[in-house]
Amino acid sequence: MIEDKMKAAVLTDLNKIELQEIKIPDPKDDEVLIEIKAVGLCGSDVHYYQHGRIGDFIVEKPIILGHEASGNVVEIGRNVKGLTVGQRVSIEPGATCGECEYCKEGRYNLCPSVEFLATPPYDGAFCEYIAMRADLVFPIPEEMSYETAALVEPFSVGVHAINRGRLSPGETVIIMGMGPIGLVTAAAAKAAGARMIIGVDLEQSRLDVAKEMGATHTINLREENLKEKVNLYTNGTGADLAIETAGSPKAVQGTIESVRKGGRVAIVGMSPQDEVPVSVSKIIDKEIDMVGIFRYHHTYPMAIEMLSNPEIDIEKIITNKYPLNDTAEAFEKAIHDKTNTLKIMIYPN
Structure with missing residues (x-):
């Protein structure tokens, strides 16, 4: 029985999380009620916690954060088919309209009417139960953990990045920034058959994890020169695809420096400054294709299948675990111990 x-x-409020008792949502006819088992703490959650906004998305009332989630189906709406009570699932957090031009052309991640978990004004998953539209709920294999199922969400960003970057088997990819998104992008590139994966960061501890996630080479920018190392690793040619995940203006510039003539650049990280200086002459001279990456679309079935491969142990990025009662402590850990913290996992039940 559910209470x-x-x-x-x-x-x-800013920097203030309270544990509250609220009503369990009633699933609509096209929804299922999910008992939440694991939720990853994302950088966007931390931004809302510290600053109360990300761009035009502003926290104007109390909100439940958390959008990287997994759990068990415990109740089913009357019109739902294909899901059963007791199924273990991963949750895609964005409910799109299905009617706009972006949804109809398959790029539903650009839907202007999306209701995305933990993006104001919509509540997220740092709670014991959520109601979710059934088409956004994906069963996972029995052997897959709740942690991996929760990490399907950030992994999907990496999958979308390599898809938009048109990564082909046998190619070389360089990834600027080995935070959680950079690390899962390295794992996605490995699964897609990249021959060489170069991870770049300022922290050696993150580069060490990158090697475990699929990076074949690393560059520590505190000690090594980016251009020299890229030339060494690629015989002076440059990478086929450069992916920026750090949200750093210098990293954006580094992608242009590191990619070969005729190569591609994919920008994932959101820089704190809106305008970033880049060398237009190099973009033209190299005839670089540049694309932006916003979330993902049609990735969950593929991502779940990829993460079912035992060679990809995405849980290596998890550095800390907290019960729901200690969510505030988890946020403070993420803010004040960046060197030793990659992905924090919260357990509501």
């Missing part, structure tokens, strides 16, 4: 009330970690 009427549940616990939720609610952001009530």
